[in-house]
Amino acid sequence: MKIKTKLNLGVGLLFLMIIILSIIASFYIFSIKKDTENILKANYNTLEYSRNMLLSLDEINVDKGKAIAVFETNLKNQIANITEIGEDKVTYNLQKSFDFLEKNRTDENIKSQIRQDIFEIMKLNMIAIKEKSDIAKHTAETANLWIAVIGTLCFLIAFNLLVNLPNNIANPIKELTASIKEIANKNYSQRVHFMNHNEYGDLAKSFNTMAQKLEEYSNSNLHKLSFEKKRLETLINNMHDPIIGLDNDGLVLFANDEALKIMGLKSEDVIGKLAPSLALTNDLMRSLIIKELESDIKNPRQKSLPMKIFADGKESYFEKETVTITIQSTGEDQTTTIGDVIILRNITVFKELDFAKTNFIATVSHELKTPIASIKLSLQLLEKPEIGKINEEQEQLIESIKEDSKRLLKITGELLDMAQLETGNIHLSIEKSNPYQMVKYAIDAVKVRADQKEIELIIDGEDELPDVKADSEKTGWVLINFLTNAITYSSNQSKIIVKLKRENSQVVFQVVDSGKGIDKRYKDKVFDKYFQIPGSNKSGTGLGLAISKEFIEAQSGTIGVECELGLGSTFYFKLTAV
Numbered sequence: 001m002k003i004k005t006k007l008n009l010g011v012g013l014l015f016l017m018i019i020i021l022s023i024i025a026s027f028y029i030f031s032i033k034k035d036t037e038n039i040l041k042a043n044y045n046t047l048e049y050s051r052n053m054l055l056s057l058d059e060i061n062v063d064k065g066k067a068i069a070v071f072e073t074n075l076k077n078q079i080a081n082i083t084e085i086g087e088d089k090v091t092y093n094l095q096k097s098f099d100f101l102e103k104n105r106t107d108e109n110i111k112s113q114i115r116q117d118i119f120e121i122m123k124l125n126m127i128a129i130k131e132k133s134d135i136a137k138h139t140a141e142t143a144n145l146w147i148a149v150i151g152t153l154c155f156l157i158a159f160n161l162l163v164n165l166p167n168n169i170a171n172p173i174k175e176l177t178a179s180i181k182e183i184a185n186k187n188y189s190q191r192v193h194f195m196n197h198n199e200y201g202d203l204a205k206s207f208n209t210m211a212q213k214l215e216e217y218s219n220s221n222l223h224k225l226s227f228e229k230k231r232l233e234t235l236i237n238n239m240h241d242p243i244i245g246l247d248n249d250g251l252v253l254f255a256n257d258e259a260l261k262i263m264g265l266k267s268e269d270v271i272g273k274l275a276p277s278l279a280l281t282n283d284l285m286r287s288l289i290i291k292e293l294e295s296d297i298k299n300p301r302q303k304s305l306p307m308k309i310f311a312d313g314k315e316s317y318f319e320k321e322t323v324t325i326t327i328q329s330t331g332e333d334q335t336t337t338i339g340d341v342i343i344l345r346n347i348t349v350f351k352e353l354d355f356a357k358t359n360f361i362a363t364v365s366h367e368l369k370t371p372i373a374s375i376k377l378s379l380q381l382l383e384k385p386e387i388g389k390i391n392e393e394q395e396q397l398i399e400s401i402k403e404d405s406k407r408l409l410k411i412t413g414e415l416l417d418m419a420q421l422e423t424g425n426i427h428l429s430i431e432k433s434n435p436y437q438m439v440k441y442a443i444d445a446v447k448v449r450a451d452q453k454e455i456e457l458i459i460d461g462e463d464e465l466p467d468v469k470a471d472s473e474k475t476g477w478v479l480i481n482f483l484t485n486a487i488t489y490s491s492n493q494s495k496i497i498v499k500l501k502r503e504n505s506q507v508v509f510q511v512v513d514s515g516k517g518i519d520k521r522y523k524d525k526v527f528d529k530y531f532q533i534p535g536s537n538k539s540g541t542g543l544g545l546a547i548s549k550e551f552i553e554a555q556s557g558t559i560g561v562e563c564e565l566g567l568g569s570t571f572y573f574k575l576t577a578v
Helices: 003-058 064-080 087-103 108-184 199-220 222-237 257-263 275-279 283-289 294-298 348-382 392-423 435-452 472-489 544-554
Strands: 243-247 252-255 307-311 314-327 336-346 431-433 456-461 468-470 495-503 506-512 558-563 569-576
Touching: 003 064, 003 108, 064 087, 087 108, 108 199, 243 257, 252 257, 257 283, 275 283, 283 336, 314 348, 348 392, 431 435, 431 472, 435 456, 435 472, 435 495, 435 506, 468 472, 468 569, 472 495, 472 506, 472 544, 472 569, 544 558, 544 569
Parallel strands: 456 495
Antiparallel strands: 243 252, 243 336, 307 314, 314 336, 431 468, 495 506, 506 569, 558 569
């Protein structure tokens, strides 16, 4: 029989018995209620009327008017409440006797007759009460019997389901789960053995069929897997970049010939060994498996420096890349990490080209400074009245040449700064610096330019900020660069706010403008060398923000931007408080 059929029959029968039990209980409770109500309505009220009539009969001699009225009222109620056999005859006799008593209220014989009639009525109702109580008792006993029988049946059915059903469902599932675990552990010879004619039997047949096919597939593809493994090893060994593979425990799974060459080790000395153990005697392995430096964690924007390794008979530069390998098992949603692959990309050629480019830029920039200085000197001489009077057109030409020479001087200055940063020749004078003074210095430097566009420069700083560890000149240069960009991209008669605040152990410098903002697509690129936002002013070199980033990070600070297109930008940097 199918599991579904068993469940339907068992639960359905139990549900039916519960409904029958509920109906029987409701029926007998209603019957008992009806019998009780009959006793209260038909008999108890009559006894109450009779008692009141007896009391009023005793008080006739004391208060005739009131007693007669009370007796008459209860007699009328009794006439309206005649329910038992023979009660009507006695009641009407009582009425006749009462009529005689009204005419002759001192007749004791009539009073005696009235008392006998009342006692007869009370007797009839007492007998009726006993009979109806017996009926209600019998009804209750019958109800108890039926409820007990039906309840016992419900209990037996529920107990049978409780004992048998969980085992019928759970035991095959346990066996199937154990078999699945064996299959997951590549024991494809595992089979399940319950073959009942139900859903579990169908599932067992399907599972055994699947296991058999997996076993056949496993046996038939081993040679293919071995071939693919050798092909992958050949491909890895023929790659020009050093590659090392590690499992989750740091065990070296493979290392190609290039990796063995730069480590100066043989394959048997590396493969199957723990990387931490190799790191004790091999400097290169120690540098490869080392975790992220604390400075990198604090400053996630800072890129790791290239590794300098002696290879190919010279000092070579390599860029380390660690790739975490994960797999997703068939039928599972979560991925599992199985190891890491360390790749060393040889960037020696690019590094040499970068050095050549930096030296060329530094040389050209330095050489350009002399003719530019000569141009500025010549312009100053032309402006002197002793040289001669100049007309309006000549004055415009001189102003144009002056602006171009300033721009050229700024560009060559930025190129020289970048060349110094790339060659590591930048010199910083780190000392205790006052944040307010650096901000005031920067605002004074750009005030004339801001006034030309009627832009209001506002300082919003917290009180009693601590000094910071910084090179005040370089930091002031960064603030001037932020303010210059903000003035350039802000509309006339707007506001630029310089905010100063403390954040944990750092002081935050912010330059907030209400310009056109920066598209989020370019947010992570604005600090790259030579990058300029599409559609922006292209008069600069694209080096200002890159130099600012190098200056701040060289002082162990962080730099960034918060922006939204159309809502302005907030450039900021953080320096350590003293």
